[in-house]
Amino acid sequence: xxxxxxxxxxxxxxxxxxxxxxxxxxxxxxxxxxxxxxxxxxxxxxxxxxxxxxxxxxxxxxxxxxxxxxxxxxxxxxxx
Amino acid sequence: xxxxxxxxxxxxxxxxxxxxxxxxxxxxxxxxxxxxxxxxxxxxxxxxxxxxxxxxxxxxxxxxxxxxxxxxxxxxxxxxxxxxxxxxxxxxxxxxxxxxxxxxxxxxxxxxxxxxxxxxxxxxxxxxxxxxxxxxxxxxxxxxxxxxxxxxxxxxxxxxxxxxxxxxxxxxxxxxxxxxxxxxxxxxxxxxxxxxxxxxxxxxxxxxxxxxxxxxxxxxxxxxxxxxxxxxxxxxxxxxxxxxxxxxxxxx
Numbered sequence: 001x002x003x004x005x006x007x008x009x010x011x012x013x014x015x016x017x018x019x020x021x022x023x024x025x026x027x028x029x030x031x032x033x034x035x036x037x038x039x040x041x042x043x044x045x046x047x048x049x050x051x052x053x054x055x056x057x058x059x060x061x062x063x064x065x066x067x068x069x070x071x072x073x074x075x076x077x078x079x080x
Numbered sequence: 081x082x083x084x085x086x087x088x089x090x091x092x093x094x095x096x097x098x099x100x101x102x103x104x105x106x107x108x109x110x111x112x113x114x115x116x117x118x119x120x121x122x123x124x125x126x127x128x129x130x131x132x133x134x135x136x137x138x139x140x141x142x143x144x145x146x147x148x149x150x151x152x153x154x155x156x157x158x159x160x161x162x163x164x165x166x167x168x169x170x171x172x173x174x175x176x177x178x179x180x181x182x183x184x185x186x187x188x189x190x191x192x193x194x195x196x197x198x199x200x201x202x203x204x205x206x207x208x209x210x211x212x213x214x215x216x217x218x219x220x221x222x223x224x225x226x227x228x229x230x231x232x233x234x235x236x237x238x239x240x241x242x243x244x245x246x247x248x249x250x251x252x253x254x255x256x257x258x259x260x261x262x263x264x265x266x267x268x269x270x271x272x273x274x275x276x277x278x279x280x281x282x283x284x285x286x287x288x289x290x291x292x293x294x295x296x297x298x299x300x301x302x303x304x305x306x307x308x309x310x311x312x313x314x315x316x317x318x319x320x321x322x323x324x325x326x327x328x329x330x331x332x
Contacts, residue, residue, distance in 0.1 A: 025186070028199065031199055031201075034173075034210055034211060034214055035201070035209050035210065036209055036210060036211050037209065038203060038204065038207040038208060038209040039207065041211065041212075065179055065202075066179075066183065067200075068179055068182055068183070068186075068200050068201065068202055069201055069202065069209075070179065070202040070203075071201055071202060071203040071204075071209035072177075072202060072203060072204055073207070075202075
């Protein structure tokens with residue numbers, strides 16, 4: 001089933017594998033220009049440290065996972 | 081009358097009836113489970129014909145340079161890649177309910193050097209995280225039958241399209257010839273879940289796919305839904321005698 005992987009000679013130790021060292025893609029800030037809160041359609045602010053998109057209007061913080069914003073209210077963190 | 085006594089509103093998940101609130105989670109389960117083998121399965125199930133259908137979609141859509149596409153339920157990027165290659169200088173946002181599908185698509189975009197013209201967003205077709213009038217084209221390919229309330233997805237599509245924007249839906253539909261529909265049903269219900277079991281080790285997910293196809297409204301019913309969402313010049317074209325169907329509409 002894994003024939004397509006035969007191009008790589010054999011798996012080196014993970015730490016030497018360039019694929020493994022490659023960082024997960026970062027969130028692209030330009031996406032803030034068109035992303036809004038799906039609940040309120042209000043603009044979002046980017047919290048780089050927590051990797052979250054914050055909707056103050058909805059009191060929700062949407063997670064960014066591996067550079068991909070997860071714009072689902074049921075996955076968001078409730079803010080006080 | 082109180083809310084406590086009101087019956088819980090339900091929807092269909094394949095042939096099962098489930099509470100509306102549960103459907104999205106179940107659909108996510110299906111696609112997380114099959115993400116890495118999804119494209120292989122599509123080729124096997126349709127004998128590669130899904131590629132011709134997607135090309136037919138592009139022929140009718142006629143992508144142009146500078147357009148901005150939103151591809152909903154666009155998981156592994158099939159439609160967005162085709163659109164970008166045909167349009168030349170255009171951009172696309174791919175939205176899917178399932179992050180593993182998007183990760184799969186993003187890997188493929190890197191391989192095809194299309195990454196810088198693509199964005200990937202996890203989201204719900206019924207509550208799009210985009211401003212009104214943001215896109216020139218909205219596509220959803222083999223996705224709308226998985227949405228809990230397709231009519232809500234259509235009105236969201238209308239909202240995020242710019243005036244003059246285009247909607248195009250590719251979905252399985254009905255074969256209008258009973259004999260052929262019968263043969264197609266035999267194939268779907270007997271072959272596809274077994275194939276799913278063999279390729280992805282997940283028979284139930286493919287059983288769901290087959291059942292959900294049969295539950296989806298026929299051509300004329302869906303056309304009426306596209307019109308009800310506000311789209312003008314709405315029309316459809318059958319593909320492979322109605323096994324699949326393209327629906328088109330304009331935000332006039």
